[in-house]
Amino acid sequence: MSLLRSIASGLRSLFRKEQVSQELDEELNGFLEMAAEEKMRQGMSRKDALRAVRLERGSLEVTKEAVRSAGWESLLETWWQDVRYALRMFRKNPGFTAVALLTLTLGLGVNCAIFTVVNAVLLQPLPYPNSEHLVLVQRQFPDGMYPATSSTKFLFWREHARGFEALAGYTFASSGVNLTGTGEPERLHSLRVSADFFRTLGVHLFLGRAFTDDEDRPGGPDAVVLSHNLWQRDFRGDSGIVGRTIRLGGQLCTVVGVAPANFTFTPAADLWTPLRAQSDPHDQTNVYRVLGRLRPEVNYARADQYVRAAGEEFRQQHPDLMNDKEAVSVRGYQDSIVGDVRPALLILCGSVGFVLLIACANLGSLLLSRSTVRRKEMAVRLAMGANRLRLTRQLLIESTLLGITGGGMGLAAAAGALPLLLRLTPESLPRLGEVRLDWHVWTFAFVAAIAIGILFGLAPALQGAKAGLRDALHVSIRGASASRGATRLQRLLVVGEVGLSVVLLVGAGLLIQTFWRLQHESPGFDPRHVLTAQVTLDNQRYNKTAAVAQLEDQALTRLESLPGVEVAATVSNLPFDFGPDMNFAIEENPSGGDPSGSTEWRAISPHYLQTMQIPLLQGRNLTDRDNASGAPVALINQALAARFFPGQNPLGQHIIIGAGAEAVGLADRTREIVGIVGNTKEFGLTRPAPETLFVPAAQVQDGMTAIDNRLIPLVWVVRTTGEPRSLARAVQRELLAVSSQEAPDNFRTMEDLLSASIAQQRFNMLLLAMFAVLAVVLGAVGLYGVLAYLVAQRTNEIGIRMTLGASRREVLRLVVSNGMRMTFAGLGLGIVAALGLTRLLGGLLFGVKPTDAFTFASVAILLSGVALLACYIPALRATRVDPIVALRYE
């Protein structure tokens, strides 16, 4: 209650200042008059009486001030005064203000931008209700987690695992679908999902409903859910779409629903069709992912026990379908999506934090310089009766104001830089669409700005207000050097800045080398002049290899007769893309071969090697005679030959691919190895080339062709004589001429694909390099600032030295060595820190060790050079000191 009264009274004083002040005046005047009257009654003159009262009772003005400043509202008033005073100081020192604000803007700007990305990708929950309850149920092996599983296991888990509100399955890979009947065929991304997929995610459809169990049953009615985007684009947002049929891959499907506009899921899709998982002990293709929503009371550890138990039950019922080392486990869904990019993003976060620290050190150093310059001002203010607390507060308010302004400008800079940053970001970075400058970023910027203002204003503020009165006035009159404490702190800050710059430069240097090496790493093929396109063969008739082979023959003949085309081919999937892997047995060596099924498998048309320029090392290439009627053959790559045929000649030996999968039509005929080809880096440049088998597409078993068509699009590769992209239209026309219902799509050059495969490394390198440059510039500015300031401080001393006969060279050396001492101390510190920290980069590097001596040496040389330059300018100024002027200097 009394607090309320105090607030009310305080507010009254603030907002009705005039009236309150008048009342106080009147009351005090009355007091004075009454006291004076008393004295006058004792015989004093009025004048004497008034004087006596003032002497006895104190001055009325002081009393008024005392009453006013006793209330809390006066605190606000003095704050406001301090703020205005600070703004005046900034206006009067535009150079200082500009440098401080620029430093802060750069430091906070890059931090806000990176934080925006990190916040959206790592920190924010996924855009589903209670997304923390979502988990992936996965197969676990001693060497790691395998997210894909078979339909049999998925259905068993769904039936037996406890602790879930819902458990949905979806295919991770899909070749897509062709939407026809609305003009030109259009290839769309599709995803097969189980009936409770949307319910598991907690998503309500925008229109219509999700799939029914009947639709999700094998042989059930065909149904499709459209994405909001597709519905808007192809059906003009027609609200009567639900219940209508559209033609997908030649089949009529009923549209049952439309997803909400903001719905996103990885992998992205234009439409969803029923999963129709079927328990089949013979089908062990692992193409399903299992997403579960835990009951609210079940935590991850408990859920893990539940699915593990379900896995053991499965083992008891189907001992032949589960590996000895296999178990079942859960992983947080968010973690499964962003886990892979977390290390890189955290490293970027750390580096950008270093940039901020450097910026802060600069600011602190600048403020220290100013506080020394302002000692006289502070001394005078102290002498005039200001108290130290007020002075400290004044200085803190100045630095906080700087911080907040810099924070605002940094935020604006981040908003401006964000589109650029997003353009640099690799498309593979998950959740990119969710990146935006929201209130989290605002809070981050605000808190960082205030913290910096206070933290880095504190030392100078204490320093400034500490100024001994006599000393300060004395010193400033003599114009001698700054206080020792301030100078030492400044030097420490510069050493720290240099050290942090070293760490960033080393990191950037290592990533630049990584990228350089990746760019010069041969992928095993020649990516120049190669155009690629994809097509989805989702029509039923392509479930037979013969139909596919016929299509390929016709199309390739037409493509190869196009002017500008050297040679053309098909492949089941390109390097860097998801592709099937298979097991195989060796007829001549029953204990050999690869029973684990981790050998990459590619179906190619005869001209694939020429098109990609993959070298044939031994034996023969495929020919047109390696077709359905020819003897079954295969090519193997060097890695496969080395691993499975050590010290033997593989040529002429026979292999059986997919041995043991006869029941599902995946087991192959016995093939003769006719050629050995060079390795290709199928998994990307950073990973070794896997063992790979190439078989003629025309000789693939029907069952394999059907699975392939469902999971991966067929790829056309065309080697051109000129710019590959210019042929895209012509290639598209020829392909449509052969199959009018399958839309060729995704025209990309092999060089683009290669470049996209190292986009993450490019992103890491570019950002870290940018931060390092920023760090060096800020560090150099810091070094320059401190030296320039020291030179200005020592003008007098330098003047004396020169009068006593010091040469310009000696003065130059004096200043430069002063700066270089700080630089070398920073270099030493930084190198030690970098040796410890670059280890964290290990996973991001390729072909270079985290302790690469060349990088460390280059950084040391580069930084010393920059530092020398930063020292040289103030040193040069010192040599221009005119002794006469210097000695008279104040």
Added chain:
Amino acid sequence: MADKPSDLVQGTLDMLILKTLALEPMHGYGISVRLEQMSKGVFRLNAGSLFVAFQRLQRDGLIRSEWKATENSRRAKYYVLTDKGRKRLNSETREWGRQVAAIARILEAS
């Protein structure tokens, strides 16, 4: 010691003002005169401390003020003890008595 009001034991000024107002509402000057008289000239109060104390007591709700005419028909702000103020005065007086007695005992013992 006696002629330096700032040496007044910390916190006692508030209690003395409340005591003065316990008799009747009074204006600032009246309070200061009464305090001097009652203390036989020991406490001569600086206007600054006095008026800061008024503001503080008012904000704490122990006294309230109203403008009235004095006997010399001058307009003055009169301070009035509130119920809360009266309770506070009683409790502080008791506490003060206890403390003084205790201090006296200690001083006599030595």
